[in-house]
Amino acid sequence: MSRIADHPVDPLFTNRWSPRSFTGEPVPDTVLRTAFEAARWAPSGMNAQPWRFLVTRPDDAWWGTYLGLLMPRNRLWAAKASALILILSARELERRGERVPNSSHSFDAGAAWANFAHQALLLGWHTHGIGGFDREAARARLNISQDFSIEAIIALGRKGELEGLDPEFHGSEAPNGRRPLDETVFAGTLDSPAFAEERDAA
Template identity: 80%
Template structure:
């Protein structure tokens, strides 16, 4: 599938994709520092910065615990990542000195992850978001309190060759496409595509 943008954008956005073949090489602290620093500067409601990141790298005490949270199909490839990062978000924030629910805790954690992914790519590292894991087990095994939502796991790694990847994933090891903007952007209400001419052209 093509990764040609329909409208002009920085190539960063089409260059980011989610491979499954990773080399498993060690990720330098400097890469993590810079990627997390980019995540840190994401926008968030009331600047609450609800994101939290739990990190494990191969060989570290909790690495096998992290891998064990993944559904078996995801373990097949993500066990060769250089880091697994669990993204949490704080459900509450401080509002005028009081603790109050933060309705956008997940939304804002998503913005932070996007920053992380793009910054990692700029450093030559790929990310792959993972929703296929046992959130309850993560909470239990890692003592995550209920006031944090368990959002996703991110696999971070350098792209490896196909030989190291389970054959069932070979066919999907290529950047995918996107539906046209006409199906995502609407003028005022959902029944009124903002760019119908683009859909007609597709």
């Protein structure tokens, strides 16, 4: 099933979706470098670039630790990813030589992850965000200080066939939809949709 946008957008945005049927094919450094490079160019408040990425691949020493952080249901499919990436964001930034709270650290890390996901897709690799993991264990086992907020884990891999995926997930292994714009974009306050034609169509 392919997605149909309500308004014209570049297919990149509708083509990105989050499969669970990964092949386990090793991901080359060139792919990761380019995807992280795209993330690097995301905008951020005061250009603080609060994002940090911790990467593990199946052949390295951290893979088992990262898999162990995942909720069992997520581990079922993420074990066949080619990389797991923990996204952190620095809670403070430096302004005029002083450490001050950065109110947009999570927002900015989100922008970086979106860049990463779209660039990975352009290279033929899919991503799947994971919020279902033990953040306290991640902080302890990976020695992450309170200076950083633990945002999400991203699974990256080549999309595989349904046969390789635990049957529990077969029913949801397809691109999903979105709420319409008239429930998402508003004129000034949340009281009325922003676009007249959306209201007329409703």
